[in-house]
Amino acid sequence: MKFSGTDAYVATEDLTVAVNAAVALERPLLVKGEPGTGKTELARQVADALKLPMIEWHIKSTTKAQQGLYEYDAVSRLRDSQLGDERVHDVANYIRKGKLWQAFEADGKSVLLIDEIDKADIEFPNDLLQELDRMEFHVYETGATIRARHRPVVIITSNNEKELPDAFLRRCFFHYIRFPDMETMRKIVEVHHPGIKEALLTTALTQFFELRETAGLKKKPSTSEVLDWLKLLLAEDLGPEDLRRDGKNALPRLHGALLKNEQDVHLFERLAFAARGQR
Numbered sequence: 001m002k003f004s005g006t007d008a009y010v011a012t013e014d015l016t017v018a019v020n021a022a023v024a025l026e027r028p029l030l031v032k033g034e035p036g037t038g039k040t041e042l043a044r045q046v047a048d049a050l051k052l053p054m055i056e057w058h059i060k061s062t063t064k065a066q067q068g069l070y071e072y073d074a075v076s077r078l079r080d081s082q083l084g085d086e087r088v089h090d091v092a093n094y095i096r097k098g099k100l101w102q103a104f105e106a107d108g109k110s111v112l113l114i115d116e117i118d119k120a121d122i123e124f125p126n127d128l129l130q131e132l133d134r135m136e137f138h139v140y141e142t143g144a145t146i147r148a149r150h151r152p153v154v155i156i157t158s159n160n161e162k163e164l165p166d167a168f169l170r171r172c173f174f175h176y177i178r179f180p181d182m183e184t185m186r187k188i189v190e191v192h193h194p195g196i197k198e199a200l201l202t203t204a205l206t207q208f209f210e211l212r213e214t215a216g217l218k219k220k221p222s223t224s225e226v227l228d229w230l231k232l233l234l235a236e237d238l239g240p241e242d243l244r245r246d247g248k249n250a251l252p253r254l255h256g257a258l259l260k261n262e263q264d265v266h267l268f269e270r271l272a273f274a275a276r277g278q279r
Contacts, residue, residue, distance in 0.1 A: 001050045009038065009045040010187045018175035019046055025173055028114075028132055028154035030164075033177030036222025039157040040115050042177075046155065047111035055106075055152070057099035058115045065127030068098040068114075069137050069146075091141050100131060104148040111153045118158040125168035133171055180223060182209065192227050193234060203240035204230060207252055216267055221258040229257040 003019040005011035011019075019042075022029035031039045047054040057068055073094040081088045097105075103112040117125060131137045135148035156172065158164065180188060185205055189196060208229070212220045221229075232254045233243075243253055250272035251265065252258060259265050 003046050003049050006045045006049050008048075008191060009041060010184065010191055011042075011045075012180075012184060015042070015175060015177065018173060022155075022173040023153055026151050028156050028172045030156045030158065030169070030172035030174045031177060032158045032160050032174070034179060034220070034222055035159050036224035037177045037179060038223060039177060040113065043111055043113040043115075043155040043157070046153065050111070050153070052108070052153065053106065053110045054113065055099050055103050055110055056113045056115065059117055059119045059124070061119050061121075063120050063124070065120075065124050065131075066098075068100045068128065069131065070098050070101055070139060071096045072141050095139065095141060100128075100137070101146055103152040104135065104146055106150065106152070109150045109152060111155065114154065114156045116159060117156050118161040118164065122162065122165070125164050129167060129171065179212075185223070185226070188223060189227065189230060193230055196230065196234065197239075199240045200233065200238075200243075201230075203243050204233060207243055208258070211252060211258060214267070214271075218263045218267075219260055221260075225258055225260075229254060232257055 001023055003011070003023070004016055018031075019029060031042060033039055043056075044054060046052075072091075073096060077088055077091070077094045087093045099112065099114075103110050132154060135151055136145055138145050182205060186201065189201060189205070205226075208221065208226050211217075229252075236254070238253065250268040255265070255268075259268070
């Protein structure tokens, strides 16, 4: 199985190397990068390219590692016992399978996405060390050991909100998705907005990269946000001349697609005021 990108996803050479290395090593692929750089979408495209089923586990701040294995529904069992339900005699009726269990028992190889692992508490990655390494876990309520029939392709994403434990990192193949350069961004835009006029694309991307490099910006706009912005420009039928900024207004057209907090909006307003004062 070799991944080389898809028609819907522009994968750089170093990214395809990382994916194929993780598959060959049968190690989880840990993917870091700015929000909006296509980390989650990568897992979906890998599944599509390799023609494998996809299992997604989206992590929240309250998510516990045990939920990925299974959960024992003691409340339902107590209620059924009070109602005289015969199901209570078999504890297996109250075991809810988690995403890892689903991946382990799949009839064939699958892609398991553990999305935004850094949202959970610091112990979360440590609690999955053995399960991801040995590809098995024990169900204490039934005494069963669940082993992977086929080792899944595990892709783990992180926005780098917190450091991950060294023991966890040691078990992963790591790749950082760098923010696309101008040429790569052109290819990405062409996938999502085929046939976009060259003049508009050049003007828009030049303005976008200038905006990203503005000193003092709290949140730099991402790949997904520039795609949204271009979609709006096309919907409004704007041309490159409509994107020109003057000293009166340093904000780009439809800036709400790019700037997502008031501090950054005020920054550009101050820049415009300063530019007017220098005239």
